[in-house]
Amino acid sequence: MDAVVFDRVHVELDGRVVLENISFRVAEGAFLGVIGPNGAGKTTLLRALLGLVPVTSGSIQVLGRAPATLGADAHSIGYVPQRAVVSRNFPATVGDIVMMGRLCCMGRMRLPKSTDWHEVARSLGHVGIAHLSDRPIGRLSGGEMRRALLAQALCAGTRLLVLDEPTVGLDLPSELEFYGLLLHLQRELSLTVVCVSHDLLALAGQASELICINRVMHVHGNPEEVVHSHALREAYSCEFDFLAGEIAHHDRMRSGA
Amino acid sequence: MLEFAFAQRALAAVVVVGLLCGLLGFFVVLRRLAFIGVGISHSAVGGVAIGLLLGVDPSLSAAVFAILVALAMSWIARSRRISEDAVIGVFLSASMALGLVLLSLRHGFQQDLFGYLFGSVLAISAAELAAIGGLAVLVSGIVFVTFREMLFVAFDEEVARAYGRPVDALDAVLLVVLAVTIVAGVRVVGVLLIEALLVVPAATAALWTLDFRRQIALSMGLGAASGVLGLTLSYQFDVAAGGAIVLVAVTCFFASLLVRRGQ
Numbered sequence: 001m002d003a004v005v006f007d008r009v010h011v012e013l014d015g016r017v018v019l020e021n022i023s024f025r026v027a028e029g030a031f032l033g034v035i036g037p038n039g040a041g042k043t044t045l046l047r048a049l050l051g052l053v054p055v056t057s058g059s060i061q062v063l064g065r066a067p068a069t070l071g072a073d074a075h076s077i078g079y080v081p082q083r084a085v086v087s088r089n090f091p092a093t094v095g096d097i098v099m100m101g102r103l104c105c106m107g108r109m110r111l112p113k114s115t116d117w118h119e120v121a122r123s124l125g126h127v128g129i130a131h132l133s134d135r136p137i138g139r140l141s142g143g144e145m146r147r148a149l150l151a152q153a154l155c156a157g158t159r160l161l162v163l164d165e166p167t168v169g170l171d172l173p174s175e176l177e178f179y180g181l182l183l184h185l186q187r188e189l190s191l192t193v194v195c196v197s198h199d200l201l202a203l204a205g206q207a208s209e210l211i212c213i214n215r216v217m218h219v220h221g222n223p224e225e226v227v228h229s230h231a232l233r234e235a236y237s238c239e240f241d242f243l244a245g246e247i248a249h250h251d252r253m254r255s256g257a
Numbered sequence: 258m259l260e261f262a263f264a265q266r267a268l269a270a271v272v273v274v275g276l277l278c279g280l281l282g283f284f285v286v287l288r289r290l291a292f293i294g295v296g297i298s299h300s301a302v303g304g305v306a307i308g309l310l311l312g313v314d315p316s317l318s319a320a321v322f323a324i325l326v327a328l329a330m331s332w333i334a335r336s337r338r339i340s341e342d343a344v345i346g347v348f349l350s351a352s353m354a355l356g357l358v359l360l361s362l363r364h365g366f367q368q369d370l371f372g373y374l375f376g377s378v379l380a381i382s383a384a385e386l387a388a389i390g391g392l393a394v395l396v397s398g399i400v401f402v403t404f405r406e407m408l409f410v411a412f413d414e415e416v417a418r419a420y421g422r423p424v425d426a427l428d429a430v431l432l433v434v435l436a437v438t439i440v441a442g443v444r445v446v447g448v449l450l451i452e453a454l455l456v457v458p459a460a461t462a463a464l465w466t467l468d469f470r471r472q473i474a475l476s477m478g479l480g481a482a483s484g485v486l487g488l489t490l491s492y493q494f495d496v497a498a499g500g501a502i503v504l505v506a507v508t509c510f511f512a513s514l515l516v517r518r519g520q
Binding site: 050092096101109136137139 | 287401402403404405406408409411412413415416417418419420421422463466467468469472
C-alpha cells in the first residue's frame with residue numbers, strides 16, 4: 001500500500017500558484033526526500049500533505065485517506081516542523097512537550113495516565129534523550145531539541161513521519177548524527193518518512209528516493225538518478241556537475257572515514 | 258476590618274479574582290495576550306454603558322460585549338490584512354468612546370464611570386460576589402479541561418493543528434474565559450487596572466520557575482496575596498483599594514526581578 005499519494009495537486013496561496021500538477025506516490029516504509037531551491041513550494045507541499053493548506057485541485061491521500069478526514073487517526077502522522085529555536089522560558093519540561101504528541105490518545109479530560117508517561121519515556125529512549133525528560137524544553141541544545149521534537153512526533157503510534165528542514169541550524173556532525181538516528185528509527189519502527197530539506201547533499205545520502213520540485217515536479221527517482229538528471233539543473237537554474245564528488249565526501253564523513 | 262460584612266465580601270472578592278487572574282494570567286503572559294487583554298477590559302466600558310441605558314445588569318452586558326469584542330478582534334487579526342495591535346487599538350478606542358457617549362446621556366454618569374474605571378470592591382453585594390464565585394468555578398473548570406491542549410497551541414500552533422487539535426476553537430475559548438475573567442475583575446480593581454492583575458502575578462511567577470504547574474500555583478497565590486494585602490493597606494491608610502492591590506503586585510514583581518537578576 002502507498003502511504004502517500006499526490007495526484008495532479010495544485011495549490012494556490014493568496015492568488016499565487018505555489019504547486020502545479022504535482023503527482024507522486026510514496027510506498028510504505030520508503031524514505032522520500034523533497035528537495036528544491038528556496039521558494040520552490042517544499043514546505044507548502046508538506047503542509048498540504050498534513051491538511052494545513054487546502055488543495056485547489058487534484059487530490060492527496062495519506063494512509064489511504066484525505067488528510068482532512070483523518071480526524072482521530074491524525075496521530076498516525078508525526079510532524080517535526082522547521083524550528084530552529086524554542087523560547088528559553090517556555091514553562092514545560094521535555095517530557096511535557098513530548099506528552100503533547102499523545103493528546104489524541106487521552107480521554108476527554110486530557111489527563112495523562114501512567115501508560116502515557118510510559119510511552120513518553122519510550123519515545124525519549126528511542127531518540128536517546130531519556131535522561132533529559134525533566135529538563136525545561138528551552139534549555140536544550142539545538143541537536144537535543146530536534147530529538148525532543150522527534151520524540152513528540154513518534155509517541156502516538158506514528159506510521160508516517162513528516163519532517164520540514166529538521167537539521168537547519170545544526171553543524172555537519174550533528175546533522176549526520178540526526179539523519180543516522182532517523183534511518184535507524186525508520187527501520188526499527190517501520191516508518192515511512194517524508195523529509196523536506198534545502199540540503200540536497202544530506203538528503204541524497206539518506207533518502208531511498210528523491211523528488212525535486214520548483215512549483216512543478218522536475219524529477220522523481222532514486223538519489224543517484226536525480227542527482228545526475230538534467231531536470232535538477234532546470235529546477236535550480238544552475239550546474240550541478242560537482243555533486244557526485246560532494247556526495248561521496250558527505251558519505252565518507254558519515255561513515256567516519 | 259472583618260467585623261463588617263462589606264469588608265468580608267470585599268476580601269472574598271479580591272481572593273477569588275486574584276486566584277482567577279493568576280490562572281488566566283499564565284496564558285496571557287505565555288501567549289503575549291497582554292494588549293488584547295487591555296482591549297477587552299476597555300471594551301467593558303461600552304458594555305456597561307449599554308447595560309445601564311437598556312436597564313440590563315451592567316456586568317452581564319459588559320461580559321457579553323467584551324466577549325463579542327474579543328472574538329471580533331481575534332477574527333479580524335487572523336485575516337492578516339491588518340496587524341493585531343492596530344485592530345486592538347481600533348476596538349479599544351471605539352469601545353471607550355461608545356461607553357463615554359452612552360454614559361453621558363445619563364445623569365450622574367461620572368459616578369458610574371468612576372466605579373467601573375477604578376473599581377469599587379467595598380461596594381460589592383452578596384449577589385455580585387456569588388456571581389464572581391460562580392464565574393470563577395466555571396472558568397477554572399474550562400481551563401482545567403482544555404489546559405494541555407491550550408499549552409500545546411502555545412508551544413506550536415501549527416503542529417497542534419496538524420495533529421487534529423481544534424486550535425481555532427481553543428483560541429476562541431481562551432478569549433471568552435479571558436473576557437469573563439476581566440469583567441469579573443473589573444468590579445474589584447476597575448477597567449484601568451484589571452490588566453495589571455492579569456499580567457503582573459503571572460510575570461512574577463515566570464521569573465521563579467520554568468515548570469507550568471509551579472508557575473500557575475505561584476501566579477494564583479501572588480494574585481490572591483496581592484489582593485488581601487492591598488485591601489488591608491487600603492483600609493489602614495484609606496487609599497483606593499484597586500490601586501493598592503496592583504501596587505502590592507508590582508512591588509512583588511520588581512523585588513523578584515532584583516532577586517532573580519542577582520542569581
